Amino acid sequence: MTRVVVSGLGIVSPVGCDVDSFWRSLLAGSSAFAEASALPGRGLQVAEVRDADFMTGLAVSASMCDRNALFAVAAARQALVAAGLGEGFPRPERVGVILGNAAGGQCTVDEQYSRLHVLKKRPPPMTVPKVMVSSSASWVSMTTGAAGPSFVTSSACASANHAIGIAIQLLRAGAADIIIAGGTEAPLSAGTLMAWDSMKIMSRTACRPFAAGRNGLMLSEGAGVMVLETQEHAQKRGVRASIEAAGFGFSADAGDMVSPDAGGMERAMALCLADAGMEPSDLAYINAHGTGTRANDRTEVLALTHLFARKPLPPLSSIKAVTGHSLGAAGALEAVATILAMQRSMAPPTAQFDAVDPDCNIDCIPNVGRSMAIPAAMSNSFAFGGLNAALVFKSI
Known part of the structure:
Protein backbone atom coordinates (compact mmCIF):
# COMPACT_ATOMS: atom_id res chain seq x y z
CA MET A 1 0.00 0.00 0.00
CA THR A 2 1.16 3.54 -0.77
CA ARG A 3 2.30 5.21 2.44
CA VAL A 4 1.13 8.73 3.20
CA VAL A 5 3.32 11.05 5.26
CA VAL A 6 2.90 14.41 6.98
CA SER A 7 5.40 16.94 5.67
CA GLY A 8 4.12 20.25 7.09
CA LEU A 9 1.78 21.70 9.73
CA GLY A 10 -0.03 25.03 10.11
CA ILE A 11 -2.23 26.49 12.84
CA VAL A 12 -4.42 29.52 13.45
CA SER A 13 -6.03 29.28 16.88
CA PRO A 14 -7.16 31.39 19.84
CA VAL A 15 -4.09 30.19 21.77
CA GLY A 16 -1.49 30.62 19.06
CA CYS A 17 -1.29 31.45 15.39
CA ASP A 18 1.75 29.33 14.68
CA VAL A 19 2.70 25.79 15.61
CA ASP A 20 5.17 26.64 18.39
CA SER A 21 2.97 29.13 20.27
CA PHE A 22 0.00 26.77 19.92
CA TRP A 23 2.07 23.94 21.42
CA ARG A 24 3.32 26.05 24.32
CA SER A 25 -0.26 26.99 25.21
CA LEU A 26 -1.36 23.35 25.16
CA LEU A 27 1.41 22.31 27.52
CA ALA A 28 0.80 25.25 29.84
CA GLY A 29 -2.97 24.70 29.86
CA SER A 30 -3.34 28.35 28.87
CA SER A 31 -6.76 29.01 27.38
CA ALA A 32 -8.09 32.23 25.86
CA PHE A 33 -11.74 32.15 26.89
CA ALA A 34 -13.46 35.52 27.23
CA GLU A 35 -16.90 36.98 26.75
CA ALA A 36 -18.08 36.61 23.16
CA SER A 37 -17.56 39.89 21.34
CA ALA A 38 -20.65 39.17 19.22
CA LEU A 39 -22.88 38.93 22.34
CA PRO A 40 -21.65 41.43 24.93
CA GLY A 41 -23.31 41.29 28.32
CA ARG A 42 -24.60 37.73 27.93
CA GLY A 43 -21.87 36.08 29.99
CA LEU A 44 -21.17 33.60 27.21
CA GLN A 45 -17.49 32.72 27.03
CA VAL A 46 -15.79 31.61 23.82
CA ALA A 47 -12.24 31.40 22.49
CA GLU A 48 -11.64 33.89 19.68
CA VAL A 49 -8.62 34.45 17.46
CA ARG A 50 -7.73 37.95 18.60
CA ASP A 51 -4.23 38.16 17.11
CA ALA A 52 -4.76 39.78 13.70
CA ASP A 53 -1.11 39.24 12.76
CA PHE A 54 -2.05 35.91 11.19
CA MET A 55 -3.36 37.94 8.23
CA THR A 56 -0.03 39.62 7.52
CA GLY A 57 1.02 38.98 3.94
CA LEU A 58 -2.11 37.05 2.94
CA ALA A 59 -3.24 37.41 -0.66
CA VAL A 60 -6.85 37.76 0.52
CA SER A 61 -8.74 40.13 2.81
CA ALA A 62 -11.90 40.22 4.89
CA SER A 63 -13.66 42.10 2.09
CA MET A 64 -13.05 39.15 -0.25
CA CYS A 65 -13.83 36.13 1.92
CA ASP A 66 -15.32 35.04 5.23
CA ARG A 67 -13.23 34.72 8.37
CA ASN A 68 -13.15 30.92 8.09
CA ALA A 69 -11.45 31.16 4.70
CA LEU A 70 -8.88 33.64 6.04
CA PHE A 71 -7.96 31.15 8.75
CA ALA A 72 -7.60 28.36 6.19
CA VAL A 73 -5.39 30.37 3.84
CA ALA A 74 -3.10 31.42 6.69
CA ALA A 75 -2.77 27.92 8.14
CA ALA A 76 -2.19 26.42 4.68
CA ARG A 77 0.58 28.90 3.97
CA GLN A 78 2.34 27.93 7.21
CA ALA A 79 2.03 24.23 6.42
CA LEU A 80 3.38 24.66 2.89
CA VAL A 81 6.37 26.66 4.09
CA ALA A 82 7.10 24.00 6.71
CA ALA A 83 6.89 21.36 3.96
CA GLY A 84 9.35 23.24 1.75
CA LEU A 85 6.62 24.08 -0.75
CA GLY A 86 6.27 27.79 -0.11
CA GLU A 87 7.42 28.74 -3.62
CA GLY A 88 4.83 26.69 -5.50
CA PHE A 89 4.46 23.26 -7.03
CA PRO A 90 6.20 21.68 -10.03
CA ARG A 91 2.93 19.92 -10.96
CA PRO A 92 -0.01 21.93 -9.58
CA GLU A 93 -2.53 19.53 -11.13
CA ARG A 94 -1.22 16.83 -8.77
CA VAL A 95 -1.86 18.95 -5.65
CA GLY A 96 -5.29 18.95 -3.99
CA VAL A 97 -7.08 20.77 -1.16
CA ILE A 98 -9.54 18.99 1.13
CA LEU A 99 -10.79 20.92 4.15
CA GLY A 100 -13.44 20.27 6.76
CA ASN A 101 -15.92 23.07 7.46
CA ALA A 102 -19.15 22.44 9.31
CA ALA A 103 -21.03 25.69 8.85
CA GLY A 104 -19.47 27.90 6.17
CA GLY A 105 -19.52 31.69 6.38
CA GLN A 106 -21.56 32.21 9.55
CA CYS A 107 -20.08 35.65 10.25
CA THR A 108 -21.02 36.76 6.75
CA VAL A 109 -24.54 35.36 7.18
CA ASP A 110 -25.07 37.40 10.35
CA GLU A 111 -23.60 40.55 8.81
CA GLN A 112 -25.79 40.37 5.73
CA TYR A 113 -29.04 39.50 7.53
CA SER A 114 -28.42 42.53 9.73
CA ARG A 115 -27.76 44.65 6.66
CA LEU A 116 -30.96 43.34 5.03
CA HIS A 117 -33.37 43.50 7.97
CA VAL A 118 -31.97 46.40 10.02
CA LEU A 119 -30.43 48.71 7.44
CA LYS A 120 -32.86 47.64 4.68
CA LYS A 121 -30.00 47.33 2.20
CA ARG A 122 -29.30 44.64 -0.34
CA PRO A 123 -26.38 42.29 0.36
CA PRO A 124 -23.25 43.03 -1.71
CA PRO A 125 -22.43 40.87 -4.76
CA MET A 126 -19.74 38.78 -3.03
CA THR A 127 -22.11 37.54 -0.32
CA VAL A 128 -22.81 34.16 -1.91
CA PRO A 129 -19.11 33.32 -2.56
CA LYS A 130 -18.28 34.32 1.04
CA VAL A 131 -21.08 32.23 2.55
CA MET A 132 -20.44 29.06 0.53
CA VAL A 133 -19.22 26.17 2.70
CA SER A 134 -16.77 25.26 -0.06
CA SER A 135 -15.19 28.71 -0.23
CA SER A 136 -12.31 27.88 2.13
CA ALA A 137 -11.02 25.14 -0.18
CA SER A 138 -11.45 27.45 -3.18
CA TRP A 139 -9.42 30.23 -1.57
CA VAL A 140 -6.63 27.89 -0.53
CA SER A 141 -6.56 26.49 -4.05
CA MET A 142 -6.49 29.94 -5.65
CA THR A 143 -3.84 31.39 -3.33
CA THR A 144 -1.50 28.40 -3.56
CA GLY A 145 -2.05 27.31 -7.14
CA ALA A 146 -3.19 23.81 -6.15
CA ALA A 147 -5.16 22.59 -9.16
CA GLY A 148 -5.89 18.97 -8.20
CA PRO A 149 -8.92 17.48 -6.39
CA SER A 150 -10.24 20.21 -4.12
CA PHE A 151 -13.41 20.35 -2.02
CA VAL A 152 -14.87 20.67 1.49
CA THR A 153 -16.29 17.95 3.70
CA SER A 154 -19.10 19.04 5.99
CA SER A 155 -20.00 16.58 8.75
CA ALA A 156 -20.35 18.75 11.85
CA CYS A 157 -17.59 18.15 14.40
CA ALA A 158 -16.10 15.29 12.37
CA SER A 159 -15.56 17.44 9.26
CA ALA A 160 -11.79 17.84 9.58
CA ASN A 161 -11.13 14.18 10.36
CA HIS A 162 -13.21 13.21 7.34
CA ALA A 163 -11.23 15.66 5.20
CA ILE A 164 -7.87 14.30 6.35
CA GLY A 165 -9.06 10.71 6.02
CA ILE A 166 -10.36 11.19 2.49
CA ALA A 167 -7.09 12.91 1.59
CA ILE A 168 -5.21 9.82 2.79
CA GLN A 169 -7.42 7.59 0.65
CA LEU A 170 -7.01 9.74 -2.48
CA LEU A 171 -3.24 9.80 -2.09
CA ARG A 172 -3.15 6.03 -1.67
CA ALA A 173 -5.30 5.69 -4.80
CA GLY A 174 -2.91 7.80 -6.86
CA ALA A 175 -5.33 10.69 -7.46
CA ALA A 176 -2.75 13.22 -6.26
CA ASP A 177 0.83 13.50 -5.03
CA ILE A 178 0.16 16.16 -2.39
CA ILE A 179 -3.01 17.20 -0.58
CA ILE A 180 -3.40 20.22 1.68
CA ALA A 181 -5.82 18.85 4.28
CA GLY A 182 -7.40 19.95 7.54
CA GLY A 183 -10.30 22.03 8.76
CA THR A 184 -11.43 25.58 9.43
CA GLU A 185 -14.32 27.28 11.22
CA ALA A 186 -15.44 30.75 12.27
CA PRO A 187 -18.79 30.14 13.99
CA LEU A 188 -18.74 32.88 16.64
CA SER A 189 -21.49 35.05 15.18
CA ALA A 190 -24.35 36.20 17.40
CA GLY A 191 -26.94 34.00 15.73
CA THR A 192 -24.81 30.86 15.82
CA LEU A 193 -23.89 31.38 19.47
CA MET A 194 -27.49 31.93 20.49
CA ALA A 195 -28.51 28.77 18.65
CA TRP A 196 -25.86 26.73 20.45
CA ASP A 197 -26.71 28.29 23.80
CA SER A 198 -30.35 27.27 23.37
CA MET A 199 -29.24 23.62 23.57
CA LYS A 200 -28.15 24.15 27.20
CA ILE A 201 -24.79 22.43 26.68
CA MET A 202 -22.48 25.45 26.89
CA SER A 203 -20.52 26.06 30.05
CA ARG A 204 -20.45 29.47 31.75
CA THR A 205 -17.42 28.53 33.87
CA ALA A 206 -14.80 26.33 32.17
CA CYS A 207 -14.46 23.45 29.74
CA ARG A 208 -13.50 20.42 31.90
CA PRO A 209 -13.31 17.29 29.73
CA PHE A 210 -13.73 14.01 31.65
CA ALA A 211 -13.82 15.78 35.04
CA ALA A 212 -16.52 15.37 37.65
CA GLY A 213 -17.24 19.10 37.54
CA ARG A 214 -17.77 19.34 33.80
CA ASN A 215 -20.89 21.20 32.74
CA GLY A 216 -20.60 21.81 29.02
CA LEU A 217 -18.49 22.83 26.08
CA MET A 218 -17.17 26.21 24.98
CA LEU A 219 -17.10 27.21 21.34
CA SER A 220 -14.08 28.54 19.49
CA GLU A 221 -12.70 29.18 16.03
CA GLY A 222 -9.55 28.61 14.00
CA ALA A 223 -7.92 26.34 11.44
CA GLY A 224 -5.50 23.44 11.37
CA VAL A 225 -3.84 22.31 8.16
CA MET A 226 -1.32 19.63 7.25
CA VAL A 227 0.48 18.84 4.04
CA LEU A 228 0.03 15.16 3.21
CA GLU A 229 1.92 13.47 0.41
CA THR A 230 2.93 10.04 -0.71
CA GLN A 231 6.15 8.90 0.88
CA GLU A 232 7.64 8.32 -2.56
CA HIS A 233 6.90 11.90 -3.59
CA ALA A 234 8.35 13.28 -0.35
CA GLN A 235 11.54 11.25 -0.78
CA LYS A 236 11.96 12.49 -4.34
CA ARG A 237 11.83 16.04 -2.95
CA GLY A 238 14.47 15.14 -0.40
CA VAL A 239 12.03 15.29 2.52
CA ARG A 240 12.45 12.71 5.29
CA ALA A 241 9.08 12.82 7.04
CA SER A 242 8.87 11.45 10.58
CA ILE A 243 5.10 10.80 10.76
CA GLU A 244 2.89 8.54 8.67
CA ALA A 245 -0.84 9.16 8.35
CA ALA A 246 -1.47 5.46 8.79
Missing part, protein backbone atom coordinates in the same frame (compact mmCIF):
# COMPACT_ATOMS: atom_id res chain seq x y z
CA GLY A 247 -5.17 4.89 9.33
CA PHE A 248 -8.66 6.28 8.86
CA GLY A 249 -11.95 4.85 10.06
CA PHE A 250 -15.45 6.27 9.90
CA SER A 251 -18.98 5.22 10.74
CA ALA A 252 -22.51 6.42 11.40
CA ASP A 253 -24.53 5.67 14.53
CA ALA A 254 -27.75 5.59 12.46
CA GLY A 255 -29.49 6.44 15.71
CA ASP A 256 -30.08 9.91 17.17
CA MET A 257 -29.24 13.41 15.96
CA VAL A 258 -27.71 14.60 19.25
CA SER A 259 -27.26 11.61 21.59
CA PRO A 260 -23.89 9.86 21.12
CA ASP A 261 -23.64 6.10 20.68
CA ALA A 262 -20.69 4.10 21.97
CA GLY A 263 -21.17 1.42 19.33
CA GLY A 264 -20.72 3.85 16.46
CA MET A 265 -17.66 5.41 18.07
CA GLU A 266 -16.07 2.01 18.70
CA ARG A 267 -16.73 0.91 15.14
CA ALA A 268 -14.96 3.96 13.67
CA MET A 269 -11.93 3.42 15.92
CA ALA A 270 -11.77 -0.30 15.13
CA LEU A 271 -11.95 0.38 11.39
CA CYS A 272 -9.23 2.99 11.74
CA LEU A 273 -6.89 0.54 13.49
CA ALA A 274 -7.63 -2.14 10.90
CA ASP A 275 -6.84 0.34 8.13
CA ALA A 276 -3.49 1.02 9.80
CA GLY A 277 -2.82 -2.69 10.33
CA MET A 278 -2.65 -2.15 14.08
CA GLU A 279 -4.16 -3.44 17.31
CA PRO A 280 -5.53 -1.25 20.13
CA SER A 281 -2.52 -2.19 22.24
CA ASP A 282 -0.24 -0.55 19.64
CA LEU A 283 -1.52 2.90 20.62
CA ALA A 284 0.61 4.85 23.08
CA TYR A 285 -1.69 7.89 23.28
CA ILE A 286 -5.18 8.97 22.26
CA ASN A 287 -6.25 12.53 21.58
CA ALA A 288 -9.89 12.26 22.62
CA HIS A 289 -12.88 14.13 21.26
CA GLY A 290 -13.57 15.11 24.89
CA THR A 291 -16.00 18.02 24.56
CA GLY A 292 -16.68 18.55 28.26
CA THR A 293 -20.35 17.58 28.11
CA ARG A 294 -21.46 14.86 30.50
CA ALA A 295 -22.94 12.53 27.87
CA ASN A 296 -20.23 12.80 25.22
CA ASP A 297 -17.27 12.21 27.51
CA ARG A 298 -18.93 9.30 29.28
CA THR A 299 -19.88 7.67 25.97
CA GLU A 300 -16.39 8.06 24.51
CA VAL A 301 -14.88 6.37 27.57
CA LEU A 302 -17.40 3.53 27.23
CA ALA A 303 -16.49 3.08 23.55
CA LEU A 304 -12.78 3.00 24.37
CA THR A 305 -13.35 0.49 27.17
CA HIS A 306 -15.12 -1.82 24.73
CA LEU A 307 -12.46 -1.32 22.07
CA PHE A 308 -9.69 -2.32 24.46
CA ALA A 309 -11.73 -5.27 25.75
CA ARG A 310 -11.44 -3.91 29.29
CA LYS A 311 -7.65 -3.97 29.18
CA PRO A 312 -5.92 -0.82 30.46
CA LEU A 313 -6.39 2.14 28.14
CA PRO A 314 -3.38 4.17 27.05
CA PRO A 315 -3.09 7.71 28.39
CA LEU A 316 -5.43 10.14 26.65
CA SER A 317 -6.25 13.81 26.81
CA SER A 318 -8.57 16.44 25.38
CA ILE A 319 -7.13 19.78 24.30
CA LYS A 320 -10.60 21.39 24.15
CA ALA A 321 -10.10 22.61 27.71
CA VAL A 322 -7.55 24.99 26.15
CA THR A 323 -8.66 25.47 22.55
CA GLY A 324 -12.42 25.23 22.98
CA HIS A 325 -14.58 23.39 20.47
CA SER A 326 -14.02 24.75 16.96
CA LEU A 327 -16.58 22.42 15.36
CA GLY A 328 -15.44 21.63 11.81
CA ALA A 329 -11.87 22.68 12.61
CA ALA A 330 -11.62 20.75 15.89
CA GLY A 331 -10.35 17.51 14.40
CA ALA A 332 -7.63 19.37 12.50
CA LEU A 333 -6.34 21.25 15.54
CA GLU A 334 -6.35 17.98 17.46
CA ALA A 335 -4.61 16.04 14.69
CA VAL A 336 -1.89 18.69 14.61
CA ALA A 337 -1.59 18.46 18.40
CA THR A 338 -1.33 14.67 18.16
CA ILE A 339 1.47 14.87 15.59
CA LEU A 340 3.34 17.45 17.68
CA ALA A 341 3.00 15.20 20.72
CA MET A 342 4.59 12.36 18.76
CA GLN A 343 7.38 14.51 17.36
CA ARG A 344 8.20 16.11 20.72
CA SER A 345 7.65 13.03 22.92
CA MET A 346 5.24 14.93 25.15
CA ALA A 347 1.53 14.32 25.62
CA PRO A 348 -0.50 17.51 26.22
CA PRO A 349 -2.62 17.58 29.36
CA THR A 350 -6.36 17.74 29.90
CA ALA A 351 -6.47 21.17 31.53
CA GLN A 352 -9.10 22.34 34.04
CA PHE A 353 -9.39 18.82 35.46
CA ASP A 354 -10.86 19.44 38.92
CA ALA A 355 -11.96 16.00 40.16
CA VAL A 356 -12.28 12.40 39.01
CA ASP A 357 -15.61 11.27 37.57
CA PRO A 358 -16.24 7.57 38.43
CA ASP A 359 -17.90 7.20 35.00
CA CYS A 360 -14.67 8.33 33.33
CA ASN A 361 -12.16 6.16 35.14
CA ILE A 362 -9.25 6.79 32.77
CA ASP A 363 -5.77 8.27 32.72
CA CYS A 364 -6.62 11.61 31.08
CA ILE A 365 -3.19 13.20 31.76
CA PRO A 366 -4.73 15.71 34.19
CA ASN A 367 -3.47 19.31 34.19
CA VAL A 368 0.23 18.62 33.50
CA GLY A 369 1.77 17.38 30.24
CA ARG A 370 3.60 14.08 30.32
CA SER A 371 6.97 13.27 28.82
CA MET A 372 6.60 9.96 27.00
CA ALA A 373 7.52 8.22 23.77
CA ILE A 374 4.54 8.13 21.39
CA PRO A 375 5.27 5.87 18.43
CA ALA A 376 1.59 5.61 17.49
CA ALA A 377 -1.49 7.67 18.40
CA MET A 378 -5.16 8.06 17.56
CA SER A 379 -7.18 11.26 17.21
CA ASN A 380 -10.99 11.04 17.54
CA SER A 381 -13.88 13.17 16.31
CA PHE A 382 -17.49 12.26 17.05
CA ALA A 383 -20.17 14.56 15.66
CA PHE A 384 -23.82 15.44 16.03
CA GLY A 385 -25.87 13.28 13.71
CA GLY A 386 -23.88 10.23 14.78
CA LEU A 387 -20.99 10.84 12.35
CA ASN A 388 -17.74 9.37 13.66
CA ALA A 389 -14.19 9.59 12.32
CA ALA A 390 -10.85 8.48 13.74
CA LEU A 391 -7.28 8.93 12.52
CA VAL A 392 -4.12 7.03 13.42
CA PHE A 393 -0.61 8.41 13.04
CA LYS A 394 2.61 6.51 13.60
CA SER A 395 6.30 7.34 13.65
CA ILE A 396 8.44 6.27 10.74
